[in-house]
Amino acid sequence: MHHPGPPRFMAAGESVELAPRDPDPEATYSWRIKSAPVASRVSLGTENVIDFTPDEAGSYTVELDAPDGLHELTIRVFPGEMSPVAGAGGVSGMSGFSGMSGVSGVSGVSGMSGLSGVSGSGSGTLGASREGQGGGRPRIQLHARFEDDAVVVEAHVKPNPNASTDPDDIGVEFLLDDRDDVSEGDVQKGDRELRIPYKNLRGRVRVHAVAIDDSYSVPDAISIEPDDAEGSEGFATDGGSDFRTDGGPVSGANGTSSRSGRSPRTDGGPDERSESGAGREATRTDGGVVADDGAESGATAEREVRGDLKSVRLNDPPEWAKSVTLYEIYVRGYASDDDEAENTFEALTKRLDYLADLGVDCLWLTPVLQNDHAPHGYNIVDFFSIAEDLGDDEAYKEFVAAAHDRGMKVLFDLVLNHSARDHPYFQDAYKNPKSEYYDWYEWQDSGEPGTYFDWEYIANWNFDNLRVRKHLLEAVDKWAEYVDGFRCDMAWAVPKSFWQEMRERVKETDPEFLLLDETIPYIADFHDGMFDMHFDTTLYFTLRQVGNGNQPADAILDAIEQRTEVGFPDHAAFMLYQENHDETRFVVECGEPAARASAGALFTLPGVPMLYGGQEIGQLGRRDPLAWDQANETIQNHYERLIDARGSTPALQYEGDFARVDYESDSDAVTCFVRGDEGDRHLVALNFGDDPATFETGPEVDTTDLVSGESVLRDGELTVEDVAVLPITG
Numbered sequence: 001m002h003h004p005g006p007p008r009f010m011a012a013g014e015s016v017e018l019a020p021r022d023p024d025p026e027a028t029y030s031w032r033i034k035s036a037p038v039a040s041r042v043s044l045g046t047e048n049v050i051d052f053t054p055d056e057a058g059s060y061t062v063e064l065d066a067p068d069g070l071h072e073l074t075i076r077v078f079p080g081e082m083s084p085v086a087g088a089g090g091v092s093g094m095s096g097f098s099g100m101s102g103v104s105g106v107s108g109v110s111g112m113s114g115l116s117g118v119s120g121s122g123s124g125t126l127g128a129s130r131e132g133q134g135g136g137r138p139r140i141q142l143h144a145r146f147e148d149d150a151v152v153v154e155a156h157v158k159p160n161p162n163a164s165t166d167p168d169d170i171g172v173e174f175l176l177d178d179r180d181d182v183s184e185g186d187v188q189k190g191d192r193e194l195r196i197p198y199k200n201l202r203g204r205v206r207v208h209a210v211a212i213d214d215s216y217s218v219p220d221a222i223s224i225e226p227d228d229a230e231g232s233e234g235f236a237t238d239g240g241s242d243f244r245t246d247g248g249p250v251s252g253a254n255g256t257s258s259r260s261g262r263s264p265r266t267d268g269g270p271d272e273r274s275e276s277g278a279g280r281e282a283t284r285t286d287g288g289v290v291a292d293d294g295a296e297s298g299a300t301a302e303r304e305v306r307g308d309l310k311s312v313r314l315n316d317p318p319e320w321a322k323s324v325t326l327y328e329i330y331v332r333g334y335a336s337d338d339d340e341a342e343n344t345f346e347a348l349t350k351r352l353d354y355l356a357d358l359g360v361d362c363l364w365l366t367p368v369l370q371n372d373h374a375p376h377g378y379n380i381v382d383f384f385s386i387a388e389d390l391g392d393d394e395a396y397k398e399f400v401a402a403a404h405d406r407g408m409k410v411l412f413d414l415v416l417n418h419s420a421r422d423h424p425y426f427q428d429a430y431k432n433p434k435s436e437y438y439d440w441y442e443w444q445d446s447g448e449p450g451t452y453f454d455w456e457y458i459a460n461w462n463f464d465n466l467r468v469r470k471h472l473l474e475a476v477d478k479w480a481e482y483v484d485g486f487r488c489d490m491a492w493a494v495p496k497s498f499w500q501e502m503r504e505r506v507k508e509t510d511p512e513f514l515l516l517d518e519t520i521p522y523i524a525d526f527h528d529g530m531f532d533m534h535f536d537t538t539l540y541f542t543l544r545q546v547g548n549g550n551q552p553a554d555a556i557l558d559a560i561e562q563r564t565e566v567g568f569p570d571h572a573a574f575m576l577y578q579e580n581h582d583e584t585r586f587v588v589e590c591g592e593p594a595a596r597a598s599a600g601a602l603f604t605l606p607g608v609p610m611l612y613g614g615q616e617i618g619q620l621g622r623r624d625p626l627a628w629d630q631a632n633e634t635i636q637n638h639y640e641r642l643i644d645a646r647g648s649t650p651a652l653q654y655e656g657d658f659a660r661v662d663y664e665s666d667s668d669a670v671t672c673f674v675r676g677d678e679g680d681r682h683l684v685a686l687n688f689g690d691d692p693a694t695f696e697t698g699p700e701v702d703t704t705d706l707v708s709g710e711s712v713l714r715d716g717e718l719t720v721e722d723v724a725v726l727p728i729t730g
Contacts, residue, residue: 002029002066005500006529007074007175009210009219011083012057017497018073019049020066022473023466027067034061034072049464072178082215084137084524084567135163137524137567138170140211142222144311151201151224151309153194157211161565170211177206177221196224206314218569219528220315227310317532317573318512320409321485322654324361325643326610330581331366331390332375334613336625345391345399356406358616359643363403364411364487364516366581368396372422372457375623376581377413378489379420379457383475400482409484411516416472417493418451418458426459439465452493463495472498473505480506485514491526492519499530516575524567533573536607538562543578543598546669546688547590553597553671553688557660560605573654574607579615581623587635588620590688593722596638597688600707600723603642604675604684606658611639638722645707645725651676652684652725665695670720672697674728681728682706685720692721700730 002020010016020029031044037058044050044062054060054077064071139158144151155172159165174194176182186200194207204225211217335347348365355363367377370385377387386396400410419426425437431447432438442450442460449459461468480486486506491499499517506513517531526534542559545551563574578586578598587595602609613619616639618632646652656675661683663672669689675682683701687693694717703713706725712718 001071001179002064002068003071003179004062004064004073005497005504006177006179006206006221007076007208009076009078009173009175009208009216010054011078011216012054012080014080014083015051015053016075017049017463017495018052018062018064019463019469019495019497019501020064020466021501023048023469024067025465025467025470030065032063032065034063036060037077047464048466074175074178076173076175076210078212078216082212084215135165135214136160136565137215138163138165138211138213138217139564139567139569140172140209140217140220141569141571142207142209142220142313144222144224146309150195150197151311153196153207153209153222153224153311155192155209155211157192157217158570159213160567161561163213165213170213172209172211174207174209177208180205201309215567218524218567220313220569220571221529223312223314224309225312227308312511313571315527315529315532315569316571318485318514320512321362321514321533321608322573324409324608325359325646326362326364326411326575326608327355327358327360328364328580328610328612329366330613330623331368331377333623333625337628343390345395349399349402352402352406352408356408358640359647360408360611362409362411362484364610365413367413367415367489369415372420374457378415379418379422380415381420381423383419383472384478397482409514410482411485411487411514412479412483413489414476414479414486415489416461416475416498417490418460421449421457421459423459440468452490460493463498469498473502476502476505480509480513484512485516487516487518488531489518491517491531492523496525496528496530499526500528503530522566522568524572527569527572533575533608534568536563536574536576539574539601539605539607540577543601544586544589547586547594547598549669549688552668553686554668556601556605556671556686557673560658575610576602576605576607577610577612578602579622580610580612583622585615585620585622587618591690592618592632592635593690594688596635596722597686599635599639599642600684600686603646604652604686604723604725605673606654606656606675608654609646615639641707641709642723649682649706649725651680651682661697661699663695663697665693667693669693670695674699676728683726683728685712685718685724685726687720687722692719694719699728701726702729 002022002024004018004020008016018031029048030046031050033042033044036042037056037060040054040056040058040060042053042055044052052062052075054075057077057079060075060077062073062075064073137160139160141156143154143156145154153174155174157167157170157172159167159170172192174189176184176187181202182196182200182205186196188195196205201224204223206221206223208219208221210219329348331348332343335341335343335351338347338350341347367380368386368390369377369380370382370387371377372379372381386392390396403410421430425440426449429435429437429441430449440462442462444450451458451460461472463469488499503515506515514533515531516533516535517526518535519526520535520537522534522537539556539559542551542555546553546555563572564570578595586598590598614626616636617626617628618635619626650656652675657677659674661672661674667687667689670685670687670693672683672685672695675684681699683697683699685695692714696718703711703718703726705712706727707723712720712724712726
């Protein structure tokens with residue numbers, strides 16, 4: 001189905017890209033505005049993929065004319081002053097950022113301006129708070145309960161941590177998914193609840209909502225659907241054939257959508273006209289004439305519910321991903337010491353027992369596709385073939401199967417922003433406007449390809465071209481069958497609409513498929529129907545600053561709290577890391593004592609810890625062959641103990657609460673915090689200094705450290721060398 005996807009929430013003056021899904025490059029698509037606030041004069045382009053920039057607050061209905069019929073999309077637009085604010089709090093350490101995707105030597109991130117991936121609502125990178133505006137974005141979670149006569153969707157809201165707003169004063173706005181066979185007349189909306197009588201359920205119903213303060217939250221979504229494998233026996237209708245499970249609307253005999261347009265909403269600040277009916281907003285058609293759109297009656301045939309229903313929260317990470325220890329393998333260097341099968345899947349397979357014994361649960365391999373022979377592999381020349389120096393399709397499948405046999409998941413490094421300039425399509429298109437592939441790429445006025453940071457060996461795809469989208473979606477379909485998730489390279493540079501389509505595409509086949517985004521700095525709205533887990537870039541840069549002595553250790557606590565301050569919902573997951581293939585090794589930049597403390601932070605703070613291959617043995621080179629015969633046993637033992645401590649202590653894991661604690665120390669390189677809830681609370685102390693440091697804390701603790709197994713009492717004082725985890729006893 002070509003429907004452009006879920007309803008959108010945004011602010012006036014922002015832009016959002018709209019594109020047909022599952023595109024047919026040979027087809028013609030056209031867009032029009034079916035209804036809009038009376039004062040709006042916005043118009044749409046004539047291309048297949050368009051940018052929509054509303055000029056007034058209110059509700060818009062955009063219509064897509066596609067080969068499979070007409071599709072309506074609701075776009076809720078808030079006043080421009082409610083737009084989440086761009087900010088850069090907590091990332092002061094980014095001045096030393098060395099680059100992404102295998103490219104080193106980038107001195108900053110100024111080249112990230114104008115990114116297509118961050119347009120639309122919440123385009124502010126960090127959504128920082130602003131004075132007099134309620135303190136920042138609120139948060140929302142949707143849950144469902146099943147009553148005797150209806151399913152009720154509940155909105156649980158929280159104000160921004162910096163806000164003084166009473167939670168009872170936070171508003172909620174619900175939107176139904178235009179793709180489902182449900183109308184406004186089928187539901188009853190309250191302040192915090194949306195009720196759907198069972199008699200009005202004709203199939204899957206998806207509900208989307210935002211919390212509203214002086215700004216609005218990242219949206220959340222929930223699906224009400226039959227709890228059976230086929231998905232079509234949970235409802236009985238008078239005709240027996242209205243129910244669809246493929247995400248599409250019920251269609252009439254002519255193939256067009258049976259959904260009529262909804263009446264626009266009135267609670268977003270648009271003008272109203274009393275002559276158009278009490279309580280109803282005036283709208284205009286695409287010709288600019290004010291029209292009185294009648295409200296839907298909502299009349300439906302009586303229906304019986306058969307079988308069980310279930311609710312599915314659509315933006316939660318997979319359960320398995322919450323508890324893993326993630327491990328990145330730089331494929332051309334990890335097993336260079338294997339004389340028989342150097343750096344092939346065969347050689348990597350021989351390392352799996354070591355990784356399983358270490359406690360690794362999930363592997364991220366740097367790109368494994370055919371490339372331009374740069375060792376990092378991010379410059380791809382064939383998106384459908386395994387690199388010959390690593391093996392072939394069958395060898396890759398065997399590697400993944402061997403990892404699965406050891407209880408490990410595998411992530412595929414998905415590179416979609418660009419191709420290598422050695423790609424045959426680019427070679428045909430370069431300086432050849434008549435090439436059939438010329439419009440597959442972005443071009444500068446100089447005739448050179450579009451790119452970021454003046455990267456010389458890649459060229460950005462043109463996502464306005466439906467052939468590009470189809471080509472890349474076919475690659476997604478192929479590799480999703482092989483693995484358990486995608487690590488999405490340069491996610492900030494790919495349009496939001498593409499990621500949203502990709503998410504629904506892979507989750508339809510495997511709801512437990514993990515989507516991890518590399519977005520630097522992180523963006524809260526990338527949890528709006530796109531990704532499950534995010535690089536915690538703020539924590540990464542903060543660890544570097546603390547490790548270098550440029551910030552006190554308490555800055556780490558600020559970095560964790562910034563997640564909710566910038567608007568990430570409570571259900572967002574974060575990957576914690578201190579180095580990767582793009583960055584100087586932490587131990588080289590900050591020294592071994594700070595590296596041990598930073599490792600302690602990764603395994604005790606809320607999130608999913610990630611090790612970059614060789615980090616656990618004290619490897620010094622960023623992309624050098626791993627020096628297995630020179631492993632630093634002190635560091636290696638430290639990581640083994642940390643992995644064991646996290647695995648055996650529920651308070652340190654994903655669901656464990658995080659809180660500050662009163663403490664005193666003789667060093668600002670020390671910080672303390674608490675993990676866990678009542679009955680299972682642990683105090684964590686970290687010391688980034690070169691020498692042991694003493695500390696005092698309010699809670700009474702068991703002085704035996706769960707990491708080292710030794711007492712932290714020295715001369716009657718609590719003392720931490722790098723990390724200590726102490727059970728709270730009183």
